[in-house]
Amino acid sequence: MRILLIGGGGREHALAWKLTASPKVEKMYCAPGNPGISRWAECVNIDVRDSEALVAFALDKAVDLTVVGPELPLADGLADAFAARGLRVFGPGRAAARLESSKAFAKALMAKYKIPTARFAVFSDAEAAKAYIRENGAPVVIKADGLAAGKGVVVAETVEAAQAAVDMMLRDAAFGEASSRVVVEEFMQGEEASLLAFTDGYTVVPMVAAQDHKRAFDGDQGPNTGGMGAYAPAPVMTAAMLQRAVREVLQPTVDAMRREGCLFQGCLYAGLMITAEGPRVVEFNCRFGDPEAQVVLPLLESDLVEIMEACIDARLAETSVAWKDAAAVCVVLAAGGYPGDYRKGDAILGLSAAEDSGALVFHAGTALRDGRLVTNGGRVLGVTAVDRDILGAIDKAYRAAQAITFDDKHYRKDIAHRAAARVH
Numbered sequence: 254m255r256i257l258l259i260g261g262g263g264r265e266h267a268l269a270w271k272l273t274a275s276p277k278v279e280k281m282y283c284a285p286g287n288p289g290i291s292r293w294a295e296c297v298n299i300d301v302r303d304s305e306a307l308v309a310f311a312l313d314k315a316v317d318l319t320v321v322g323p324e325l326p327l328a329d330g331l332a333d334a335f336a337a338r339g340l341r342v343f344g345p346g347r348a349a350a351r352l353e354s355s356k357a358f359a360k361a362l363m364a365k366y367k368i369p370t371a372r373f374a375v376f377s378d379a380e381a382a383k384a385y386i387r388e389n390g391a392p393v394v395i396k397a398d399g400l401a402a403g404k405g406v407v408v409a410e411t412v413e414a415a416q417a418a419v420d421m422m423l424r425d426a427a428f429g430e431a432s433s434r435v436v437v438e439e440f441m442q443g444e445e446a447s448l449l450a451f452t453d454g455y456t457v458v459p460m461v462a463a464q465d466h467k468r469a470f471d472g473d474q475g476p477n478t479g480g481m482g483a484y485a486p487a488p489v490m491t492a493a494m495l496q497r498a499v500r501e502v503l504q505p506t507v508d509a510m511r512r513e514g515c516l517f518q519g520c521l522y523a524g525l526m527i528t529a530e531g532p533r534v535v536e537f538n539c540r541f542g543d544p545e546a547q548v549v550l551p552l553l554e555s556d557l558v559e560i561m562e563a564c565i566d567a568r569l570a571e572t573s574v575a576w577k578d579a580a581a582v583c584v585v586l587a588a589g590g591y592p593g594d595y596r597k598g599d600a601i602l603g604l605s606a607a608e609d610s611g612a613l614v615f616h617a618g619t620a621l622r623d624g625r626l627v628t629n630g631g632r633v634l635g636v637t638a639v640d641r642d643i644l645g646a647i648d649k650a651y652r653a654a655q656a657i658t659f660d661d662k663h664y665r666k667d668i669a670h671r672a673a674a675r676v677h
C-alpha cells in the first residue's frame with residue numbers, strides 16, 4: 254500500500270514509525286514531514302491546509318490511504334475533500350471534527366445526550382458573561398469557542414480574573430474569530446487522563462489511557478504548553494473507570510454523532526477529569542494527542558494500518574486491537590524559553606547514543622541545515638522509552654534524554670510522577 258501522512262510534528266513521527274512497521278506498507282509519503290520522519294517516508298513540501306494540492310498529490314501518486322495528524326486540516330474539511338475524490342482517509346470530516354473545532358458544538362451535544370461534563374453557558378456578549386460569572390462565583394473556567402492551539406483556556410481562581418478573561422477574549426478578541434464566543438464552565442476537581450479511541454462511527458475501541466503534562470515546569474508550575482511529556486498507562490484509569498468512560502462517554506458520543514448525521518470515524522480523543530462522581534469530559538479532540546501519541550502508539554501490538562482500514566470500512570468490531578503489557582514514558586526536550594520566545598538553529602547532538610540506549614526519538618521541531626540537525630521549534634524532540642513497568646520506562650527515557658544535547662535544552666524532570674508515586 255501507498256500511504257500519505259499529513260503533518261510534521263512528534264505525533265506524526267510516532268505515526269510514521271508505527272505505520273512503517275506494517276507489512277502492508279510499500280511506500281510512505283509525508284506532507285510536510287520533518288527530518289525524523291524522512292527516515293521512514295518521502296517528505297513532500299505541501300502545506301497541511303492546502304487541500305487541493307494534497308488531493309492532487311494523492312491522486313497523482315495513487316495513494317491508497319491518507320492519515321491526517323493535526324486538527325486544523327480536519328476542521329478545514331480535508332477528509333471530505335479526499336472522500337469526494339474517492340480517496341480513502343483516516344480522520345473525521347469537517348462536520349464531525351466540530352467536536353474539537355467548536356467547544357459550543359461539543360457542549361451542546363453533551364447536554365443533549367447527557368454525556369457527563371462541566372455545567373456551562375455560551376456567550377457572545379461580555380456583559381452577559383460577566384453577570385453569569387458574578388452569579389455563579391469562582392473558581393470557574395473561561396474558554397474560547399474555536400481552535401486556539403491549546404491557549405484559549407483560562408482557569409480563573411477569582412471572579413475578577415474570570416471577568417478579565419472574558420474581556421480579553423470577547424472585547425479584545427485575543428484569539429480573533431475563535432474567541433467571538435466564549436464558554437463559561439464549572440471548575441471540575443480531579444485528576445485528568447487522556448483517553449484516545451479508535452472508532453468507525455459505530456464501534457469504539459479505547460487505547461491505553463495516557464496522561465500528559467501541559468505546564469512548562471516541574472510540579473505542574475508555569476505556563477501551559479503544547480505538552481512537555483506524557484506516559485501510559487495512567488493508573489488513575491482503572492479497569493472499572495475505563496469501562497465507565499466507554500459506557501458513559503465514548504460510546505454515547507460516537508452514537509450521538511451518528512444520530513446527528515455526522516458519523517465520526519478516526520481517533521476520538523476524550524480529555525477526561527476523573528472526579529468523585531466518575532469520568533467527566535474536559536474536552537474532545539478529533540485526532541491523536543500530542544505527545545500522547547508518542548506513548549500510546551509504541552504500546553500498540555497490532556497493525557495500525559489494519560485498524561485504520563477497519564475504521565474506514567466500519568468493521569472495527571471484527572478487528573483485533575492488542576496492547577503490550579508494558580509502560581511508556583515520553584520526555585519532551587524543548588528550547589529554552591518555550592512556550593515564550595526561544596531560539597532556533599542550535600545544533601543537536603547525541604541522537605544516536607539516545608537511540609542506541611533503546612529509546613525512540615521523535616522529532617517535533619527540528620530542521621537540517623547543511624546536513625546538520627538543528628533546533629527549529631519550541632518542542633524539539635520527544636524521547637520515548639518502553640519498559641516492563643513505569644519506573645523502568647522513566648529511567649530509560651531520562652537516560653536517553655540526558656544523552657541528547659543542544660544549547661538551552663529544557664525539559665521537565667518529573668514526567669510520570671503521579672504514576673511513580675503510586676508505585677513507591
Ligand code: AMP
Nearest residue numbers: 371394403406438439440441524535536
Ligand atoms: P482544554 O483546552 O479544554 O483541554 O483545557 C486546558 C486545561 O484546562 C485542561 O487540561 C484542564 O487542566 C483545564 N480545564 C479545562 N476545563 C476545566 C474544567 N471545567 N475544570 C477544571 N479544569 C479544566
Ligand code: GLY
Nearest residue numbers: 465480542543544
Ligand atoms: N496533549 C494535548 C493534545 O494533544 O491536545
